[in-house]
Amino acid sequence: MRPFTYERAASAAAAVEAAQAPGARFIAGGTNLLDLMKLDIEAPAHLIDVGRLPMAGIEATDEGGLRIGAMATNTAVASDPLVRARFPMLSEAIVAGGSPQLRNKARVGGNLLQRTRCAYFYDPTKPCNKRQPGSGCGALEGLNRNAAIFGASPSCVATHPSDMAVALTALDARVETLTAGGGARSIPVADLHRAPGDTPHLETALDDGELITAVVVPPAPTGGQAYRKVRDRASYAGGLASVAVAGGRLALGMVALKPWRATAAEAALVDGADPAEAIGRELAGASPLGRNDFKVPLVARLAVATMAEARAAANGGGQG
Amino acid sequence: MRINITANGEARSLDLDPRTTLLDALREHLKLTGSKKGCDHGQCGACTVLANGTRINACLSLAVMHDGDEVTTIEGLGSPETLHPMQQAFLTHDAFQCGYCTPGQICSAVAMLAEFEAGAPSPETPRGAAPTLSDAEIRERMSGNICRCSAYPQIVAAIRDAAEGRA
Numbered sequence: 001m002r003p004f005t006y007e008r009a010a011s012a013a014a015a016v017e018a019a020q021a022p023g024a025r026f027i028a029g030g031t032n033l034l035d036l037m038k039l040d041i042e043a044p045a046h047l048i049d050v051g052r053l054p055m056a057g058i059e060a061t062d063e064g065g066l067r068i069g070a071m072a073t074n075t076a077v078a079s080d081p082l083v084r085a086r087f088p089m090l091s092e093a094i095v096a097g098g099s100p101q102l103r104n105k106a107r108v109g110g111n112l113l114q115r116t117r118c119a120y121f122y123d124p125t126k127p128c129n130k131r132q133p134g135s136g137c138g139a140l141e142g143l144n145r146n147a148a149i150f151g152a153s154p155s156c157v158a159t160h161p162s163d164m165a166v167a168l169t170a171l172d173a174r175v176e177t178l179t180a181g182g183g184a185r186s187i188p189v190a191d192l193h194r195a196p197g198d199t200p201h202l203e204t205a206l207d208d209g210e211l212i213t214a215v216v217v218p219p220a221p222t223g224g225q226a227y228r229k230v231r232d233r234a235s236y237a238g239g240l241a242s243v244a245v246a247g248g249r250l251a252l253g254m255v256a257l258k259p260w261r262a263t264a265a266e267a268a269l270v271d272g273a274d275p276a277e278a279i280g281r282e283l284a285g286a287s288p289l290g291r292n293d294f295k296v297p298l299v300a301r302l303a304v305a306t307m308a309e310a311r312a313a314a315n316g317g318g319q320g
Numbered sequence: 321m322r323i324n325i326t327a328n329g330e331a332r333s334l335d336l337d338p339r340t341t342l343l344d345a346l347r348e349h350l351k352l353t354g355s356k357k358g359c360d361h362g363q364c365g366a367c368t369v370l371a372n373g374t375r376i377n378a379c380l381s382l383a384v385m386h387d388g389d390e391v392t393t394i395e396g397l398g399s400p401e402t403l404h405p406m407q408q409a410f411l412t413h414d415a416f417q418c419g420y421c422t423p424g425q426i427c428s429a430v431a432m433l434a435e436f437e438a439g440a441p442s443p444e445t446p447r448g449a450a451p452t453l454s455d456a457e458i459r460e461r462m463s464g465n466i467c468r469c470s471a472y473p474q475i476v477a478a479i480r481d482a483a484e485g486r487a
Contacts, residue, residue: 006321006338006384031380034341035361047338049385079440088447095443099464100432101368101377235443235463313447 002043009050012213016178018048019209026050026211028071029105031098032114039122041131051107055213058082064219070109070175070212074098074164077108087217088313089225089244093167096229099236109212111164112175112192113204116257117238118158119143129155130200140289146240149286149295150256156200157289159254160193161238166253167227169261170244173217180209189215190251193258200257221247224314228306229253230298241295243303245310250279250303255286255295265303279303323387327352328396338384343367345383346393354394354423358466365465368424368431369393375431377464394423397430406430409478409486417469425465429479432461436483453483 004023009015018024023045027033030051036042055069058080066086068077077083078094098106120126120138127136139147139157147157168189175192177185192204206212229242242253248269250262264285268278279300286296322335327350334349343360346352346369355378358366362380369378370392398404406426409415416422436451444460445451458476467475 001339004338006382008387027382027385030382030385031362031377034380034382038361047382051385075435075440079438084441084448091441092443092447095441095445099362099365100435100442100461101365101375101428101464102362102380104374105376105381235460 001037002040002045004044004047006047006049009048009053012050012053012055012178012211013182015048015050015053016180016182016209016211018046019211020180021046024048024209028107028110029073029102030110031102031106032110036115040124041122050211056107061216066217068108068215068217070214071107074103074106074108074111075100077164078103086220087167087171087225089227089246089310090164090167090171090217093163093227093229093242093244096227096239096242097161097163108164108215109175111162112168112189112212112215113206114160114162115203116158117161118147121158130158130196130203133199133201143291144289145291146238146254147289147292148256149288149292149299150252150260151195151258152256152287153196153198153200155198156196156257158196158200158257160256160258161254162259163227163229163239163242163253165189165192166242166244166251166259167246168215168217169259170225170246170249170251171217171220172246172249173215175212176214176216177206178211178213179207184213185210186216189259190261196257203257221249222314223247224310224312224316226306226310226313228302228309230302241299241302243299243306245303245306247310250282250307252282252299252303255299262303275304275307276300279307321384323384325383325386325388326390328392329390334383336383338382340383341379342369342371342381342383342386342391343378346378346391352393352395355427356420356423358421358424363466364421364424365428366421366424368428368465370427370431373431373434375428375435392427394427397426404430405485406478406482409482410475413474413478413481414471415474415478416467416471421465421467421469425462425467425475428462428465429475429482432458433479433483436461453480455480 126138358364
């Protein structure tokens with residue numbers, strides 16, 4: 001790790017002010033940032049610890065949704081009775097990610113901002129435009145089995161690894177932020193991550209020093225919810241693909257550099273298509289690279305199964 | 321930077337490079353070498369300790385982030401004279417071979433049972449239900465602790481015995 005200075009923020013306002021310092025980064029759980037600092041992929045000059053800020057509450061909103069503080073741990077969100085009752089799919093997506101030890105440390109805000117697990121991003125002996133802009137993409141012609149099939153560019157074919165973000169995208173959640181100037185913004189989770197384009201090192205819609213303070217989930221849509229993830233081992237492994245269903249809304253995970261809202265499939269469902277037809281409409285726009293061709297039929301089957309599970313949950317009563 | 325932590329019930333004050341991980345602070349500065357460094361990237365669980373009662377990977381945390389915290393390591397759970405029930409259960413079931421992952425396994429298992437008692441769900445937990453301590457639940461909830469010797473069947477048996485008060 002490169003040398004850095006460290007401070008514990010006294011308030012969110014103090015944190016965004018301190019974040020104006022060159023090379024400053026927020027840290028909360030630190031499970032992703034510290035991993036990358038040990039590999040010299042991240043080298044902040046100053047760390048602002050926001051993990052103890054009183055922004056970890058989970059509250060019902062007047063509309064029937066939830067407001068989840070950005071410093072809530074993954075474990076706290078997944079275990080919360082209101083989350084489990086209203087948004088069971090969100091709880092199930094969270095426990096599908098990482099290990100219990102990691103989920104005990106990881107926070108909601110940081111989970112959304114975690115960086116790709118693309119092997120070329122982690123390997124400093126290979127090119128990566130995300131790690132070193134202009135160096136090229138090692139995955140494009142390399143071992144790209146877990147690369148994106150949607151929204152990629154010649155500069156970057158990485159995927160976003162979060163399970164939680166996929167569920168939040170299907171749930172139409174928004175993030176609330178505090179900007180460097182002290183203002184507040186509200187951004188749909190679906191718009192939080194940028195398409196890679198030719199600047200894959202620029203990852204989110206957040207400005208420098210902008211802090212996520214909460215995630216707001218609107219009331220659950222009618223119809224059931226379900227989340228399914230496929231990976232190489234049964235537990236504690238990154239995903240190859242995942243599907244989140246909330247009523248008529250679908251989001252796909254680990255297939256793009258952002259949680260992929262399957263808008264073509266949703267439109268097809270509205271037009272009366274059956275689930276297989278609907279996901280087929282979405283996958284018609286997929287651009288696999290060879291070694292990840294399997295993701296197309298995998299997502300097709302996974303989406304049909306997840307939609308069936310959501311439908312069964314809706315018919316089974318309760319809010320499932 | 322100076323930090324104060326309570327390690328296994330004892331107040332300690334340390335002057336550390338901010339880059340020091342909690343794991344290195346425990347091992348190199350407090351000489352609590354029970355917690356092990358395996359991968360040093362949060363992938364193996366050998367460094368699992370309890371911070372304010374919660375299990376975490378000590379390798380993926382900076383010591384300065386724990387100023388004011390209470391940290392419990394394997395040395396704080398039991399002693400050779402008075403073993404923690406989970407330690408006794410691991411001995412009874414021969415739940416290790418080389419032993420390198422064992423301190424992390426035991427710290428993890430103790431905290432895992434507390435999480436289970438609190439009703440925290442896992443991927444094995446049916447929707448809307450309280451978890452039951454099936455073998456599948458134990459395995460899933462211990463998936464953050466890798467054992468290269470593959471003592472997993474004995475580890476599951478040891479945790480079950482400890483959970484059911486037989487150790």
